[in-house]
Amino acid sequence: MEKTNREGVCFHAEGISKIYPGTKALDNVDFDLLTGKVNVLIGENGAGKSTLMKMIAGIEQPSEGKLYMDGEEVHFKDTTEARKHGIGIIHQELNLFPNLPVYQNIFVAREKKKGLGMDNKYHREKAEAVLKKLEHEIPVDTLVGELRVGQQQMIEIARNLVEDDLKILIMDEPTSSLSEQEVQVLFKIMRELTAQGISIVYISHRLEEIMQIGDHVTILRDGKYVADADVKDIDVPWIVKQMTGEGKSYPKKDREIDWEKQEKVLEVKNLSLPKSGGGYLLKDVSFDLKKGEILGIYGLMGAGRTEVFECIMGLRPEHTGDIFLEGEKMDIKSISGQIDKGFALVPEDRQREGLVQTMDIGRNCSLSALTRYTKAGFVDFKKENEMVDGEIRDIHIKVADKRLPILSLSGGNQQKVVIGKGILTDPKILLMDEPSRGIDIGAKTEVFDIINQYAEQGLSIIVISSELKEIIAIADRVVVLSNGIKTGELKGNEIQEETLVLASYKGHHDH
Amino acid sequence: MSVDKKSSNNTLVMTLLKGRTFIVLIVLLIFFSIAAPNFLNMNTALLIGKHVALYGILAIGMTYVIITGGIDLSVGAIVGLAGMIAGGLLQKGLTLKMFGVTLYFSVPAVVIITVLIGAIIGIVNGLIITKFNVAPFIATLGMMYVARGFANIHSNGATYSDLKGYEALGNQGWGFFGSSVAGIPVGLVILVILGVIFAVLLKKTSFGWHVFAIGGNEKAAKLSGVKVDKVKILVYMISGICSSIVGIIASSQLAASHPATGESWEMNAIASAVLGGTSMAGGIGTIGGTIVGAFVIGVINDGMVMCGVSEFWQMVIKGLVIVLAVIIDQFQRNLQAKMALKARNESK
Numbered sequence: 096m097e098k099t100n101r102e103g104v105c106f107h108a109e110g111i112s113k114i115y116p117g118t119k120a121l122d123n124v125d126f127d128l129l130t131g132k133v134n135v136l137i138g139e140n141g142a143g144k145s146t147l148m149k150m151i152a153g154i155e156q157p158s159e160g161k162l163y164m165d166g167e168e169v170h171f172k173d174t175t176e177a178r179k180h181g182i183g184i185i186h187q188e189l190n191l192f193p194n195l196p197v198y199q200n201i202f203v204a205r206e207k208k209k210g211l212g213m214d215n216k217y218h219r220e221k222a223e224a225v226l227k228k229l230e231h232e233i234p235v236d237t238l239v240g241e242l243r244v245g246q247q248q249m250i251e252i253a254r255n256l257v258e259d260d261l262k263i264l265i266m267d268e269p270t271s272s273l274s275e276q277e278v279q280v281l282f283k284i285m286r287e288l289t290a291q292g293i294s295i296v297y298i299s300h301r302l303e304e305i306m307q308i309g310d311h312v313t314i315l316r317d318g319k320y321v322a323d324a325d326v327k328d329i330d331v332p333w334i335v336k337q338m339t340g341e342g343k344s345y346p347k348k349d350r351e352i353d354w355e356k357q358e359k360v361l362e363v364k365n366l367s368l369p370k371s372g373g374g375y376l377l378k379d380v381s382f383d384l385k386k387g388e389i390l391g392i393y394g395l396m397g398a399g400r401t402e403v404f405e406c407i408m409g410l411r412p413e414h415t416g417d418i419f420l421e422g423e424k425m426d427i428k429s430i431s432g433q434i435d436k437g438f439a440l441v442p443e444d445r446q447r448e449g450l451v452q453t454m455d456i457g458r459n460c461s462l463s464a465l466t467r468y469t470k471a472g473f474v475d476f477k478k479e480n481e482m483v484d485g486e487i488r489d490i491h492i493k494v495a496d497k498r499l500p501i502l503s504l505s506g507g508n509q510q511k512v513v514i515g516k517g518i519l520t521d522p523k524i525l526l527m528d529e530p531s532r533g534i535d536i537g538a539k540t541e542v543f544d545i546i547n548q549y550a551e552q553g554l555s556i557i558v559i560s561s562e563l564k565e566i567i568a569i570a571d572r573v574v575v576l577s578n579g580i581k582t583g584e585l586k587g588n589e590i591q592e593e594t595l596v597l598a599s600y601k602g603h604h605d606h
Numbered sequence: 607m608s609v610d611k612k613s614s615n616n617t618l619v620m621t622l623l624k625g626r627t628f629i630v631l632i633v634l635l636i637f638f639s640i641a642a643p644n645f646l647n648m649n650t651a652l653l654i655g656k657h658v659a660l661y662g663i664l665a666i667g668m669t670y671v672i673i674t675g676g677i678d679l680s681v682g683a684i685v686g687l688a689g690m691i692a693g694g695l696l697q698k699g700l701t702l703k704m705f706g707v708t709l710y711f712s713v714p715a716v717v718i719i720t721v722l723i724g725a726i727i728g729i730v731n732g733l734i735i736t737k738f739n740v741a742p743f744i745a746t747l748g749m750m751y752v753a754r755g756f757a758n759i760h761s762n763g764a765t766y767s768d769l770k771g772y773e774a775l776g777n778q779g780w781g782f783f784g785s786s787v788a789g790i791p792v793g794l795v796i797l798v799i800l801g802v803i804f805a806v807l808l809k810k811t812s813f814g815w816h817v818f819a820i821g822g823n824e825k826a827a828k829l830s831g832v833k834v835d836k837v838k839i840l841v842y843m844i845s846g847i848c849s850s851i852v853g854i855i856a857s858s859q860l861a862a863s864h865p866a867t868g869e870s871w872e873m874n875a876i877a878s879a880v881l882g883g884t885s886m887a888g889g890i891g892t893i894g895g896t897i898v899g900a901f902v903i904g905v906i907n908d909g910m911v912m913c914g915v916s917e918f919w920q921m922v923i924k925g926l927v928i929v930l931a932v933i934i935d936q937f938q939r940n941l942q943a944k945m946a947l948k949a950r951n952e953s954k
Binding site: 408429430431434435440442447448449450451452453454458462463465466468469472473474499500502503516520 | 810811812813815816818819821822823825826827828829830831832833885888889890942943946
């Protein structure tokens, strides 16, 4: 009880756990929010930062644990209720209406009525006043879609400031799409807000920024609280060490193969992908893949990892650069063409991109390879059955009956179906985008076993992962991407958490 | 104990839900045979059969389209246009001005030309939807007006009547498609033949599986290598072919081609598919279910007429039946999802 009323703490979370089907996103986390400070929350992807903030902002409710505000216990059943307590959140993905003008965006869902209509005079004046306070005098009748991302960010902040009761502002990676100049403006505004007594929670991956703007740092790892400290007492290496931890890890694999002598299966040369509206999603990325090798691609969100796969699979016809398959330059036309050439993709988002939810387990499994089991268009059911059964056995998918709906499987087994679907096409190269996302630890190990098993058989595999321990355990070699640029290539003993983290932050200096 | 009972109840409810269209059909038949004393006789059956053949064939194509997650509003208009093209070819032939000749075709040739034109219209629908990224609703709405317009332009709004064919032109026998052989309407026979062909195509071929995959999750289907555009174009082509066949049968049944034939038939086709368990969200549906659905629509239509229910009340009742079918559909889907989730938890 004493802790909840501590001096200078405006919000306290105690013993918070959040359980999703199959995973525990947060495990008994305590968190203090200091009044009038920039409270930084750091951790790897999947450490539970965003989940914790969603609890505080009322977007989700904790499975266990209590929240206290100014010493009193609070329950938020939705964002409106959290907002009534003066808690606002700015999401990583901006939640604005590009088709509506600035003032409507600022007042959406809290419109002031005048008779039957809206009091738009009030809306405009108030919006102007708030923007003036933020030193961004954007004409309030402009459509938000016409603004630069930095300006849109200001609209998000203005939205939270328009009522004077703001006490806590949560900012989830607000700088990820801002220019250096805009970042400095944002920091200035953050300082002004804290001076007014508003407490800020700041989530960022950019460690240098944290040292510049943060007051107090809390570190999460694998859904657990790790450490907290005042920024003045710590440095970047300390943060990296806390983030990555030294505890459990997957067994590092040790393959006695002279990779120099292995033949190249795939070679990517100067791959570039222009971004709509200027700049590049990928710039001059080159790498190769040997037979039977597991190549890891590591990078933060937005580093361009998935885009590499999209280029190889023919989803990004606008890319430039050359891709060679077994020494021959490929003419990439369509995804079905790439599958025929021997590529298979395990996409990042299992539900949206991997599975057909209306079809049963077996048919999901055979979908990609189906045309290989047809005679004059007719499916050879016997062969299809045999192949699917074989694959279910090979990768140990736990199914009672393969004619059951795909959603009757656990997340891990669903993922294995997606992997099985790719492998049934008998590929030369398997591309896996975050293959262990959203599955429990047991299933993760099994997925790694599958990857190793097929690599031993000579399948060349590229694995994208944002989890350090995973990529270290699984990869023979790692390419690190940052802001669309290749910032490192590590092999053997060079693959360490520190080296990976440092390389993945490199590209962020060149703003 | 109570849990076990509940789950067996669920299984029973599921079985009833799955067979619901058939149950509804039986109930309707019993109801109308009591309500309309002369409902149960050969003549009524023949009449209903002739009507059902029209809706049913349209609904087969529509089922394919809806399973991919699309919709085809142009089918009724294609019926009208196909009838006019066939009627025109039979009566006026095809005049080639540059050669100064008029060609007359035999009945089989007229059928082939008409079906080809239906297929081409369907392909155009598919191309607009896939290559120009136009929503199926809009693309086929546009085609509905264009096709209906051309049906009227073809004869300047007039009807080609008395389509018996002329011995001199070698094209008698058009009435065959609307006639009955051994007491069974030819249209109904065509419905059964097409039903079997398209049910096999849907169930047994990779094309059919791809149709289901696209409707279930288009993105996942594409990433799995399904040629989404090609499959969609073929699906609209099938719908166009079915529509033109209906145009031929309709003009043969009436021995006349009228440019307004088929107006609002797309709604009967959609209703038949939905009643038969096809999900408007895509990914789910069967040809057998759709044909049973077409019978339900046919029995409701003709049964109410025989009971003396006014045309206006018929609309109200049809509307209610369709919405009710979708509500039950949603109920079934929720139950299915619950059972899947339960199976998943049990397996843990």
